Amino acid sequence: MYNKNRAKTVKEKSTENIKDFIDNKILYTLAKPRSPQTIVFLEDKEDPWFVYVKTYKTKSGIITNSSMIIAADVEAWLSHLKSNGYELQK
Numbered sequence: 001m002y003n004k005n006r007a008k009t010v011k012e013k014s015t016e017n018i019k020d021f022i023d024n025k026i027l028y029t030l031a032k033p034r035s036p037q038t039i040v041f042l043e044d045k046e047d048p049w050f051v052y053v054k055t056y057k058t059k060s061g062i063i064t065n066s067s068m069i070i071a072a073d074v075e076a077w078l079s080h081l082k083s084n085g086y087e088l089q090k
Contacts, residue, residue, distance in 0.1 A: 015062055015063070016063040016066070017062055018040065018056045018063060023045060024044070025043040025045075026040060028078060029088070030081055030089065032087070033085075037058060039053065039054070039086065041053055041077075042054060043071075044068075049071055050068055050070060051069050051074055053067040053077060
């Protein structure tokens with residue numbers, strides 16, 4: 001029987017950290033001046049055809065956005081991000 005007075009359980013959101021991808025090859029790192037976030041392009045370890053695009057908080061490393069693209073689209077993504085004010089980091 002359903003008890004409507006029962007407290008709802010909240011599922012913990014699993015948070016990814018950029019440290020979880022330390023073994024992946026970093027292709028590009030981009031950041032905006034004075035922005036709290038960084039974008040990194042990482043090659044997939046098992047298939048270099050795919051590239052992860054991870055946006056993370058620079059200080060904590062918590063990933064706020066994640067995408068997977070094919071390697072052929074990297075240049076288009078880079079030009080788009082550069083046109084929005086992002087700069088390549090060393």
